[in-house]
Structures are given as C-alpha cells and as structure tokens.
Amino acid sequence: MVKAVAVAQPERFGRYRVLRRLGSGSFATVWLGHDDLLDTPVAIKVLAENWSHQLDIHHRFVEEARILRQADSEWLVRVHDIGTLPDERPYFVMTYADRGSVADRIAAGPLPMDEALRLLTEIGQGVTVLHRHGTIHRDIKPSNVLLQSSPVGERVLVADLGFAKSIDEASGFTAAAGTPGYMSPEQSVVGGDIDVRADVYSLGAVAYELLTGRRPPRPPARVPPSRVRPGLPPALDELIMSALSPNRADRPPDAATFTSRIRAIRMSPDLEVAVPWWRRHRAAWTRIAVTTATALAVLSGSTAAAASPGVSLVDVYDSSGEIHVLVPLPWARQVQANGWSPRELGMVGGHEPGLLVATDVPSWPDPDAEVSGVFAGLLDSDERGPRLDGLVDSVPCAGTPQQRPFSDARWEGEVWQWLDCPEGGTFTAAALRHREHDRTLYLEIRQPDQQPEVVDRLLSGIRLTS
Numbered sequence: 001m002v003k004a005v006a007v008a009q010p011e012r013f014g015r016y017r018v019l020r021r022l023g024s025g026s027f028a029t030v031w032l033g034h035d036d037l038l039d040t041p042v043a044i045k046v047l048a049e050n051w052s053h054q055l056d057i058h059h060r061f062v063e064e065a066r067i068l069r070q071a072d073s074e075w076l077v078r079v080h081d082i083g084t085l086p087d088e089r090p091y092f093v094m095t096y097a098d099r100g101s102v103a104d105r106i107a108a109g110p111l112p113m114d115e116a117l118r119l120l121t122e123i124g125q126g127v128t129v130l131h132r133h134g135t136i137h138r139d140i141k142p143s144n145v146l147l148q149s150s151p152v153g154e155r156v157l158v159a160d161l162g163f164a165k166s167i168d169e170a171s172g173f174t175a176a177a178g179t180p181g182y183m184s185p186e187q188s189v190v191g192g193d194i195d196v197r198a199d200v201y202s203l204g205a206v207a208y209e210l211l212t213g214r215r216p217p218r219p220p221a222r223v224p225p226s227r228v229r230p231g232l233p234p235a236l237d238e239l240i241m242s243a244l245s246p247n248r249a250d251r252p253p254d255a256a257t258f259t260s261r262i263r264a265i266r267m268s269p270d271l272e273v274a275v276p277w278w279r280r281h282r283a284a285w286t287r288i289a290v291t292t293a294t295a296l297a298v299l300s301g302s303t304a305a306a307a308s309p310g311v312s313l314v315d316v317y318d319s320s321g322e323i324h325v326l327v328p329l330p331w332a333r334q335v336q337a338n339g340w341s342p343r344e345l346g347m348v349g350g351h352e353p354g355l356l357v358a359t360d361v362p363s364w365p366d367p368d369a370e371v372s373g374v375f376a377g378l379l380d381s382d383e384r385g386p387r388l389d390g391l392v393d394s395v396p397c398a399g400t401p402q403q404r405p406f407s408d409a410r411w412e413g414e415v416w417q418w419l420d421c422p423e424g425g426t427f428t429a430a431a432l433r434h435r436e437h438d439r440t441l442y443l444e445i446r447q448p449d450q451q452p453e454v455v456d457r458l459l460s461g462i463r464l465t466s
C-alpha cells in the first residue's frame with residue numbers, strides 16, 4: 001500500500017491546536033491536538049492530500065467517522081467532531097489513545113495469560129458493538145487496537161474503520177480488503193461475500209498472536225497455539241483454532257459468542273495463576289542473600305518515580321472481584337488476576353482468589369529484575385492466623401527484616417520488610433486478617449527503593465468485597 005505523503009505540521013485544524021504527528025496510514029495522517037476550550041488532548045485524523053479528490057475514498061473517510069460516532073461505545077475510539085479544511089479535505093476529531101497500540105504491547109515481549117485474555121475480551125467487546133451496529137470491521141489487527149489510560153489501568157479502543165462495511169451491503173461485495181495474516185480466506189477472494197464471521201477469523205488471529213507472539217500460519221497450514229506456547233488450556237486452543245477455520249461455518253457465529261467463550265475460559269480455575277515470588281525462588285534468594293552486599297545497583301529515574309507517593313492510585317482487582325488493591329498507576333502495567341494456589345507457600349488448599357499486579361509480571365520471579373508491584377492472595381483463615389513466621393522461612397534479601405504489627409480499621413496482622421535487596425530494592429511480606437470477613441491475606445510488595453509510606457498506603461487501601 002502507498003503511504004500518505006509527508007506533510008508539514010499545521011498549526012490548527014479548526015479550533016484544535018496541533019501538537020505533533022502521531023502517524024500516517026494509507027489514506028490519512030493522525031495528529032495529536034489539544035482542545036483548548038475543553039482543555040483535553042484529542043487525536044485528529046485528516047484525509048491525505050493525494051486522496052482528497054477521489055470521491056469513493058472521501059466518502060469512506062467520512063463514513064468511518066459516522067460509524068464511530070453512531071456506535072458511540074467505550075470500547076471504540078469515540079468521534080467528537082468533524083470538519084473540513086480550507087482545501088476541502090475532511091478531518092475528524094477523536095479520543096486520544098495515549099498508550100499506543102496492542103501491536104506495541106506484543107512487540108514488548110510475551111504477555112501473561114490473564115493480560116492476553118483481558119485484552120482479547122475487551123477487543124471482542126468492541127467488535128461485538130460494531131456487529132450489533134450492523135458493521136463488519138474487516139481489518140481487526142493488533143495495530144488497529146489502541147490503548148488509553150483509564151481510572152482502572154487502561155482501556156482497549158478498537159480503531160481504524162477505514163475498511164468497515166455495513167452487514168447489509170457486504171454480501172456480494174467484490175473488492176478484496178484486509179491485512180494479510182489477519183484477514184479471513186473469504187476476504188481475499190475478489191467477489192466473495194463476507195459476513196461478521198470474517199471479523200471472528202481476525203479475532204482468532206489476534207488471539208493467536210497475543211498468546212504466542214506470532215501470527216498464525218497462513219491457511220491451509222494450521223498449527224495450534226499450544227504448540228508454540230505449551231500449557232494453554234485445551235478449551236482456548238480449540239476456540240482459537242475454530243475461529244481460524246477456513247470454512248466460516250466452523251467458526252463461532254459472531255464476536256459476541258467468541259468473546260463470551262474467552263470470558264468463560266478466563267474465569268476457569270485451571271488457568272496459569274499468579275505465583276508469589278517467595279517460595280518459588282527460595283533457592284535463588286538464598287544464594288543472592290549471600291552475594292547481595294556487592295550487587296547493589298543504581299536505580300533508574302523512571303522506576304524510582306514509579307514508586308513515588310505523589311503518583312495517582314488505581315484500583316485493580318482479581319478475576320473473582322473479591323480482592324481490590326490500590327496501586328500507584330505506573331505499577332499497574334500488567335495484571336495476572338486469575339487466583340493462586342496457597343500450595344506455593346507449602347500450605348494445603350486449592351485455588352484461591354489472588355492477583356499479581358506489577359510493572360513487569362513475567363519478571364516478577366526474577367530476583368534481579370527491577371520490578372515494582374504487589375502480589376495478594378487469600379488464605380483460609382482457619383488454617384493460618386495473620387503470622388509470617390513459618391510461612392516465610394527463607395531469606396529473600398540481606399540482613400534481618402524490620403518486623404512490625406499492622407492495624408487499621410479493616411486489617412490487623414504483621415509486616416516484615418527487607419531493605420537490602422538486589423538492585424537496591426526492598427521486599428515486604430505481610431499477613432493480614434480482615435476484621436469483618438474471616439479471611440487472611442498474604443501479600444508481597446516489591447519496590448525499587450525504600451518508601452515505607454507506600455507500603456502502608458497500599459495495605460490500608462486493600463478491600464475485600466464479599
């Protein structure tokens with residue numbers, strides 16, 4: 001595809017001040033702007049000059065804005081305004097997605113299972129909104145799914161409806177459109193009719209890539225995602241392979257069905273679960289405790305800032321909705337929320353509510369990683385009071401921990417804190433009993449530096465909802 005030609009930065013589009021260019025696609029350039037009246041950032045999509053005289057493309061551009069405006073959903077990029085430049089080119093003004101795209105997220109490394117399934121559920125909800133509106137997206141792919149900060153961490157916004165087609169007009173449609181690797185076999189056939197199951201195929205391709213880091217092989221080759229990422233639940237493997245069926249009759253019938261099946265798998269107890277750092281890496285910690293005095297490192301500014309008490313807090317909760325933890329916003333980059341097994345601490349017990357929220361969940365078990373985050377898992381109160389001795393029987397960091405009681409309106413228990421960990425970090429373990437619900441919570445907090453007030457704020461911000 002020909003990319004839009006480079007353009008000089010204009011000062012304004014209508015009442016919107018232009019700050020910088022966000023990127024250019026095949027037909028348009030997207031700019032970061034500022035709405036000075038409402039004091040908010042906006043993204044402004046402007047049709048490229050080289051296409052502005054082609055009526056069908058002009059029409060499709062305006063149609064994209066219209067669909068987004070009419071569908072008006074929290075799972076889609078919202079369109080707030082539309083206008084025309086003095087040279088007759090149309091532009092529309094939309095929500096600014098400040099956290100890049102799902103393609104950037106995949107490029108940054110493997111996604112924890114729960115994170116991948118959360119993203120997939122939200123993408124599926126966006127596509128479901130479009131299907132209910134009577135629209136087929138036809139170009140669902142990671143770079144067309146944007147991310148925006150929200151009070152609960154972040155939100156997925158399905159974007160780029162440049163190829164979208166009304167369901168009524170799609171049967172008998174002739175032009176081939178979509179992106180190789182993500183588009184259904186029927187989309188590449190000139191004259192082939194398509195329906196919502198074309199988007200279900202693309203959802204399957206996005207699911208495959210979120211979980212394995214790779215695009216699915218081109219049909220007719222078929223390699224189940226579990227061959228690339230062993231340990232995927234069989235139901236997930238089957239769902240993705242059925243969405244990727246060359247014959248659309250074998251796929252889930254629409255995005256709503258695909259999404260509800262993903263949601264059910266996400267709630268199932270046999271998924272990968274959050275793992276406390278402690279017990280699993282005891283051997284590594286014992287070794288490090290001996291060598292750590294010479295291994296202290298200088299903190300990076302960004303990580304130190306992540307723990308600063310001045311930053312805003314977000315409420316993150318586990319998939320059962322029982323445990324709510326208030327964490328500094330920069331810590332909430334990744335969440336594994338599907339529970340845990342107290343057996344990890346050498347205790348009896350099956351699957352319990354638990355979550356791990358951290359700047360880098362896959363690195364949580366690595367003692368040398370500079371990670372900020374919290375692990376919180378419920379224990380059966382009958383078995384264990386809010387005591388750490390016996391529970392924590394290895395040495396994660398150098399020196400003896402500072403031990404203190406903790407008590408507030410909701411919780412009582414004890415806290416042990418090591419201040420001399422690898423990479424200059426601190427490690428905190430806590431066992432707290434809820435005063436009303438007879439539940440005990442085991443917690444681990446990793447921070448890049450010593451800020452006891454962050455620990456106390458975290459502990460008193462934890463809520464149980466049942």
Ligand SMILES: Nc1ncnc2c1ncn2[C@@H]1O[C@H](COP(=O)(O)OP(=O)(O)OP(=O)(O)O)[C@@H](O)[C@H]1O
Pocket residue numbers: 001022023024025026027028029030043077094095096097098100101143144146159160162
């Ligand atoms: N609402 C938005 N907020 C932030 N960035 C955006 C927004 N919409 C688009 N972008 C970014 O602007 C760039 C251009 O987007 P656009 O949708 O025009 O094209 P594309 O998806 O890159 O390409 P194509 O249309 O050829 O598939 C992309 O990098 C995209 O991530």
